[in-house]
Amino acid sequence: MTSIETQLVLLWLAVSFCFLATVCFFSALSFKQEKLQNYGVTCAHIAILPMAAALVLRWIQTGHVPSIGAYEVYTIYAGGVLLFYSIIQYWKPKVTIAGTVVLPVATLMTGIGVMSSTELTELPKTYFTYWLGIHMLFATLALGGVLVAAGLSIAYLVKGRQTAGGRGNPLLEKLPDLDRLDYLGHRITLFAFLMIGIMIASGAVWAYKSWGRYWGWDPIETWSLISWLVYGLYLHLRLTGIKGKLASWLHIAVVVIVVFSFYGAPYLYPTIHDRFVNSDSIYLQGSD
């Protein structure tokens, strides 16, 4: 079995476990069974193993952090998001419910990745630097933070609605009270804000080292700046007194912008970040 075939088998295994975990999370909410949620967490933990193995194999095969083309980008993001969710869930079990948002997204990302081209392409010299790894690490952590915080915002809205309507779901009742949930979401949002900031900063240092400029208004750079500014705006609005339901809706709107800048923008524009979704891209910047 070739390395690629092994990777694909491992990734399909990961997709299966992610899908199972998604089913468990939704069933747990629908049938009000906490046990199912625990099965979901176990499946998410198991999914990390084949995904990590596939990513390590790819890293060995290409000689760089998997980050070129849809196959590498989607799978590394999915792996990173899953790992982040598992760590934060272990550290703060009260955020377990965020898996209801994180797992479907991870399933989708791994699925798209595994069905994309696995072809290897020659890379420009600018990619063979440890800054690529740093940039990808913080991008992954940022996405993980954004998705977990989004999960908490949705949980806040659902729990708030159920509480107001006098209905009860044992799973939602086990969540912290609304203020605490809001606060947890705020802390994770702050974490995501920091991670997006470091992702942009590491990209700026990398660009300066490669092309002698730290900012080029590349569409993806611009969209990541917009994400960061909008996150900053949201955090300031919270400080001016906006909290609870309105803050949760605002946060979901911010998450839509962040997800667009991660996944939408590279498909809409010709950009030096094209390689993140299309390994055959020939757009080269300067000496690229």
Place this chain on the structure above:
Amino acid sequence: MAAKRYLVKIWTLAKSRVLAVVLIFMISAAVTVDAFELMGRWDPSGLSQTGNVYRYWWFKALAAALLVNLAVCTTDRIIRQFRLKGRVLSRWGSVLFHAGLAVIIVGTLVTGSYRTYCTIKLIEGDTKQIPYRALIAEEQSTRGLETDTGIRTGEPVISFTLDKQEMIFNNSGGIKEILSYLAISDKTGPDRGYDLAELEQFSYRGLYMFPNAYGYAVKISARSSAGKTEAITVPLQTTEFSDDIRSYSEKNLRIASLPYIVSVNFYPDIAVGGSAASSVNRSYQLDNPGLFITVDNNNGISAQEVVPLGGTVQLGGYSLTFEQVKPWTELLAVYDPGANLVFAGIMMAISGLSITLLSRPFPAVRSSIKNTA
């Protein structure tokens, strides 16, 4: 007293969160509209873009207003922190973060006003004398420094020499690595030597430089029937394609003593097929260099021939000789006094935000949670 009251009002407005929210919203909205508008005009192959929102005066004014807001808010917080008895670490984190953002904005404004870059193409064995002012001058940012610029008496002049260029090849004949051996001197000290790989950076008198392009220069001599000889050295354009394929060419060359227009394609290791047009390049090593010459007599192509190194092509009463081939390295020299400020600001902002996140939460947040619990 009235003046003091107005000053307090201005200070309160300048430090307010509402102003911060309004400014961040306006900047985000402007950048978002620009990002959508960018879809139709962004060219990733070009280094400099035109028409971006950040070039407008009102956008710079918004950035300057945000800078004032950040500076006043940070100063106010520092004063309050020193006055408070129980100092909270997370508040210091916030102060550091906002101060870092202010430094980043100052850095970007400095970059926007003073950043320049230029390219210096050096043929192996050549030396170029370039005045320091020319390297950092605004007008140089759009064109390469191809020829020695006029030197004024007493001004600092930097001398660039490409002593040698070395190519390392992979098994299939493709270029694995290119090393450029440079000597740089400004007569204020000993010559400095640099052995640079592709994109390997170095700093020299506040300039940030690195080799960013390579190619070949060919020397062609033209001889007329009257015995008049003229030689030109042409650094050929390098075009890079995917899969590491490169081509070296120059179109529409004019040599004063020749009544023709000449275009050339250079092959480092040529394999000539049945006709000149079917010539192919076998590798990038200088094994069998050849020049594919196309001559235009103003009415159309009059001759096409492949000439080996030292070979001559006859054109009526004229002859063209492919005399010499040498590699060239292009240096990109960037002058950006704002870059270090930006990087310092980034460090401050990241440290500040990390402190805020890792230290205990804001008392206001904690007390709100306690009250509701």
